[in-house]
Amino acid sequence: MIALFRRRRGDVDAEAGIVGPARVDARTKNLTKRLAPGDVAVIDHEDIDRISAEALVSCRPAAVLNAARSTSGRYPNLGPEILMQAGIPLVDDLGAAVMSVRDGQRLVVDGGEVRAGGSLVAEGTAQDADTIAAATAEAREGLSTQLEAFAANTMDYVQREKDVLLDGIGAPDIRTDFDGRHVLVVVRGYHYKEDLAILRSYIRDYRPLLLGVDGGADAIIEAGYTPDMIVGDMDSVSDQALKSGAEIVVHAYRDGRAPGARRMEDLGVEHIAFPATGTSEDVAMLIADDCGAELIVAVGTHNTLVEFLDKGRSGMASTFLTRLRVGSKLVDAKGVSQLYRTRISTWQLVLLALAGLLALFVALAATNVGQTIFGLSGAWWDDLVSFFRTLVGLGPAAPTT
Incomplete structure (x- = not known):
């Protein structure tokens, strides 16, 4: 498959390897913003998750070089298989040395070896269908351990944050009127594009408030809409979205620190810093609930254990607690698409x-x-x-x- 990929792209040289300029970033989501077709992606991402893999595939790199193990055995992550199915070579567990490569430096990838200027930079494992299947099977056996850890972490979180479950988070002083409205909470996560596409009729007829969680605001704009509110730490949302006129709520730590507020000040965008525990996705749902939303429709959010583990948070206990709090109002996008039927208009x-x-x-x-x-x-x-x-x-x- 790798040889076929090389021939198709025409990027094999006399050194008998995949050749391309290096694009280096330890954070995959930052790298994909500047990764171009034919580049060699150099990352340090243990347990490549589905969302990151799909973002890499959309950039069509010549190869992906990972300093860490793409599957650590902690849980059966789907990222390596997605890369393999897309025909993108993956070289795994290259170590810290590969991260020292200069951005833009010409790399030659031959099997598990990575060379620059004729010198060996790092050596790892070239993944294929057999190695990925074996790693996934091994990780699946250890999933019960992760389930126990998830349950223990969740119970500890519930004990510490039970006031959130009983009393809510206490809504910030916002201008957006949620009372009695439907709210569409968009996270740039699993199948968010497909979910937004199948909800077009629902959005047209009910005109819900559109709440983007970080990069979810860009997803709303890409779908042809304008967000009403953006909630998050503002590390993965574009300047265009922040200047769209949406109300901005910067998710801050419990001690009041809000790293995203500095970016808002630099852009001259009015915003509210709101300290709260949990993920920005959770905070967005809790704000909608506390402000009187009638229904909360979730797009691209996390629902299964594997998705929670993909997120990389310890147990994702805050998400479990949030589901308990807003469960009576929360509906997944796919559920809405299956149950909803377009209203008959006057012209019809x-x-x-x-x-x-x-x-x-x-x-x-x-x-x-x-x-x-x-x-x-x-x-x-x-x-x-x-x-x-x-x-x-x-x-x-x-x-x-």
């Missing part, structure tokens, strides 16, 4: 009535009674026209044949 009713009248006209025209009625109607119409013509001095109209 008018067209239906016209179609019914046309069918009645055709049916009458095919009967003797109908033809008699049409004949009498024609005579009545001739008399009416003649009356008005005589009234205005034009003389009677010629009779209808």
Whole structure:
């Protein structure tokens, strides 16, 4: 498969390897913002998750070089398999040395070896279908341990943050009116594009408030809408979204530190810093709940254990607590798409009535009674026209044949 990929791209040189300029960043989501087709992605990402893998695939790099283990065995992450299915070579566990490569430096990747300027930079494991399947199977066996850790962490969090469950977080002083409204909370996560696409009719008819969580605001804009509110630490949202006119709530730590506030000040964007525990996704849902939203529709959010572990947070206990708090109002986007049926508009009713009248006209025209009625109607119409013509001095109209 790797050889086929090389031939298709035409990026094999005399050194018998995949060749391309290095793009280096320990954070995959930052790297994908500047990764171009044909580049060699150099990352330090243990347990490559599904969202990161899909972002890498969309950039179409020549290869992905990972300083860490792409599957550590902690849980069966899907990232390596997604890269393999897309035909993107993955070299794993290269160590810290590969991160010393200069951005833009020409690299040659041959199997598990990475060379620059003829010198060996690092050596790792070239992943294929067999190695990925073996690592995934091994990780699956250890999933029960992660489930126990998840449960223990969640119970500890519930004990420490039970006030959130009982009393809510206490909504910040915001101008957006949530009372009695539907709210669409968009996270740039699993299948968010597909979810937004299937909700077009729902958005058109119900006009819910659109709340973007960090990069979810850009997802809303890409879908052709404008966000009403953006909540997050502001590390993965574009300047365009921040300047779209949406109300900005910067998610701060419990001690009041808000790293994202500095960016807002530099952009000159009005914002509110709101200290709260948990993830920005959780805070967005809790704000909507505390402000009186009637229904919260989640797009791209985390629902399964593997998705929580993909997020990389210890147990993702805050998400579990949030689901308990807002569960009566929370609906997943796919559930809405399956249950919702587009409302019948006034124009549709008018067209239906016209179609019914046309069918009645055709049916009458095919009967003797109908033809008699049409004949009498024609005579009545001739008399009416003649009356008005005589009234205005034009003389009677010629009779209808």
